[in-house]
Amino acid sequence: MVKIDNVCKHWPRSTTAAVNGLSLTVEKGTLVTLLGPSGCGKSTTLRLIAGLDLPTSGRIEIDGRDVTSVAPEARGVSMVFQNYALFPHLSVRDNILFGLQVRRTPKAEQALRLAEAADLLGLADLLDRRPAALSGGQQQRVALGRAVVARKPILLMDEPLSNLDALLRQEMRHELRALQRKLGLTVLFVTHDQAEAMSMADRIVLMKDGRIVQEDAPADLYARPRHAFAARFIGAPAMNLMPLEPGPDGPVVAGTDFAPGAPDGATQFGVRPEALRPAAQGLPVIVESQDYLGAETLALCRAGTTRIALRLPSASAPLPGTRLALGWAPEDAHFFRADDRRIEPAGATSMARAAPRTLIPNMEH
Numbered sequence: 185m186v187k188i189d190n191v192c193k194h195w196p197r198s199t200t201a202a203v204n205g206l207s208l209t210v211e212k213g214t215l216v217t218l219l220g221p222s223g224c225g226k227s228t229t230l231r232l233i234a235g236l237d238l239p240t241s242g243r244i245e246i247d248g249r250d251v252t253s254v255a256p257e258a259r260g261v262s263m264v265f266q267n268y269a270l271f272p273h274l275s276v277r278d279n280i281l282f283g284l285q286v287r288r289t290p291k292a293e294q295a296l297r298l299a300e301a302a303d304l305l306g307l308a309d310l311l312d313r314r315p316a317a318l319s320g321g322q323q324q325r326v327a328l329g330r331a332v333v334a335r336k337p338i339l340l341m342d343e344p345l346s347n348l349d350a351l352l353r354q355e356m357r358h359e360l361r362a363l364q365r366k367l368g369l370t371v372l373f374v375t376h377d378q379a380e381a382m383s384m385a386d387r388i389v390l391m392k393d394g395r396i397v398q399e400d401a402p403a404d405l406y407a408r409p410r411h412a413f414a415a416r417f418i419g420a421p422a423m424n425l426m427p428l429e430p431g432p433d434g435p436v437v438a439g440t441d442f443a444p445g446a447p448d449g450a451t452q453f454g455v456r457p458e459a460l461r462p463a464a465q466g467l468p469v470i471v472e473s474q475d476y477l478g479a480e481t482l483a484l485c486r487a488g489t490t491r492i493a494l495r496l497p498s499a500s501a502p503l504p505g506t507r508l509a510l511g512w513a514p515e516d517a518h519f520f521r522a523d524d525r526r527i528e529p530a531g532a533t534s535m536a537r538a539a540p541r542t543l544i545p546n547m548e549h
């Protein structure tokens with residue numbers, strides 16, 4: 185539905201490219217998130233697809249048509265911005281219908297689409313209000329309503345939930361996802377929040393410095409990060425990454441004599457806080473402090489020269505000062521090279537050795 189081929193964007197007076205050779209395909213009817221830290225080029229990518237800015241090089245296709253230099257309104261996309269961009273002096277009704285009024289859509293058709301959007305988004309009782317008299321979540325729905333009545337097949341959203349409080353954000357994730365499915369929309373959704381991306385997306389495109397680090401289904405990104413950056417960015421708290429140093433029988437976790445079975449070329453060993461558990465033998469650590477989270481507690485431990493986190497049910501969390509050995513399942517061990525690329529452990533299963541995924545989304549997710 186959307187195909188970006190080797191797109192670059194250099195902003196004037198900037199030495200680095202905001203988007204640097206990005207290639208990406210978004211399949212029809214899927215929700216894809218662009219995820220990454222602030223400044224990695226997510227908004228720029230979205231604006232290039234919307235036609236609000238033009239790429240320095242590369243090609244953008246929508247529905248099989250080259251739209252690289254086509255005007256925004258002729259691309260078949262609508263966009264929802266982080267600040268909602270509502271007109272303060274217009275009612276909810278006129279905010280939603282603004283685009284249709286400008287395009288002189290027949291009045292009867294306007295009324296039909298308004299009724300449908302208001303019903304879908306629970307705005308029917310609010311149509312006469314001004315934006316100032318709405319909550320953040322209601323304003324968000326009005327911005328969505330405006331995008332929905334345009335009936336464009338592609339919806340681009342730039343951090344649409346980041347101004348909402350935590351509870352509302354979680355509700356809106358579900359609402360948005362339900363709406364996307366119901367209308368069969370193709371959605372490209374920008375966020376810096378990995379939990380938001382993980383809970384909503386069919387596919388996640390993880391970006392860093394204008395490039396794609398990994399493009400995968402959420403569960404695959406979590407289970408098999410192809411880069412130490414992906415390992416650190418996905419999951420909360422982040423994956424523990426421990427430097428390795430030479431030992432008598434192969435690499436050991438720095439500052440310990442524990443060998444995690446690292447393959448040749450590995451310089452970092454990673455294991456997630458939730459994959460660690462106290463064991464009869466394993467990685468020796470000492471608990472330094474605790475972070476109480478309610479049902480669970482993070483035990484912050486020293487493993488040789490590195491601080492790592494261990495996530496346990498609060499009832500079984502070890503007290504500071506406790507010495508423990510930690511174990512994990514073989515598939516929970518991750519290894520990375522000095523250049524941060526993933527390396528499979530020796531004797532990895534055939535599934536773990538599967539060929540790298542292509543950038544074509546996999547429809548079974």
Ligand SMILES: Nc1ncnc2c1ncn2[C@@H]1O[C@H](COP(=O)(O)OP(=O)(O)O)[C@@H](O)[C@H]1O
Pocket residue numbers: 195196198202220221222223224225226227228229
């Ligand atoms: N209009 C602009 N003019 C110059 N530089 C810009 C402009 N918009 C964004 N940038 C730069 O491009 C890079 C990527 O920005 P952006 O796409 O907004 O990142 P993100 O949305 O991931 O936070 C940043 O370094 C930012 O400063």
Ligand SMILES: [Mg+2]
Pocket residue numbers: 226227228
């Ligand atoms: Mg942005």
